[in-house]
Amino acid sequence: MRSPRPPSARAPFLAEQNPPPAWFGDYLSRLRETYAPELPPPRSFPDPLGGLIRTILSQQNTRRVAQRQWEVLTATYPQWEAALLDGPDGIEATLKSAGGGLSRMKADYIYGILAHLEERHGALSLRFLREFPYTPQGHEQARAALAALPGVGHKTVALVLLFDLRRPAMPVDGNMERAAKRLELVPAAWNSHKVERWYAEVVTGDWETRFALHISGVRHGRDTCRSKRPLCPACPLREFCPSAAIFGLGAVGEAGPPELAG
Secondary structure, X not given: OOOOOOOOOOOOOHHHHOOOOOOHHHHHHHHHHHHOOOOOOOOOOOOHHHHHHHHHHHOOOOHHHHHHHHHHHHHHOOOHHHHHHXXXXXXXXXXXXXXXOOHHHHHHHHHHHHHHHHHHHOXXXXXXXXXXXXXXXXXXXXXXXXXXXXXXXXXXXXHXXXXXOOOOOOOOOHHHHHHHHHOOOOOOOOOHHHHHHHHHHHOOOOHHHHHHHHHHHHHHHHHOOOOOOOOHHHOOOHHHOOHHHHHOOOOOOOOOOOOOOO
């Protein structure tokens, strides 16, 4: 029978359980050199609430559809107070008119956030998040405030922190997670939250490094380390990747076997 851990002992950090490989620095630099030699500007919504709602619309949508929904939504509701008055049914109808999926779920999330802000803060705004100091404690305060909003998960929180508040969060999307598991940076059994926590521990805590990794990591997974037809011969990380041999190193664009589980 395992002895209980003493109350004063902390759980080991994920980076201690699973240290990054010796080539991790090359991984970061090659991704940036290949996919993001020039970084795009961060988003510039006047109010981080706009960034949060735009992030919600992007979930399980193409970028084109999410942008169309955003344009229709903001044209219908120039002020978020109008969306709050229209209620979830009206928001859903507006989203459906622009196409895309999960309109009811997203309408409920948007309405729930607006109602929460009105009830708790008396204003439909997240500008107060910019008032927290730019320190580790301030970053955590901003994270906690976002996480307290109904329907806002850890990935959405991290995206808004990184893109809209320029705070050094480390969001990991499905493209990054898939590539990390193929590289065996993290165990295949880890869930997305655990993978995100690992990256947050092993990647230096400055905003630009994390912003560059997110941008380049997403592009790598989307364009090269694809779900079903990874382009292993064109991959800048192939020498580090145990999965390259599994998928085969034939001609660029050649179909490999089905995606690895996990």
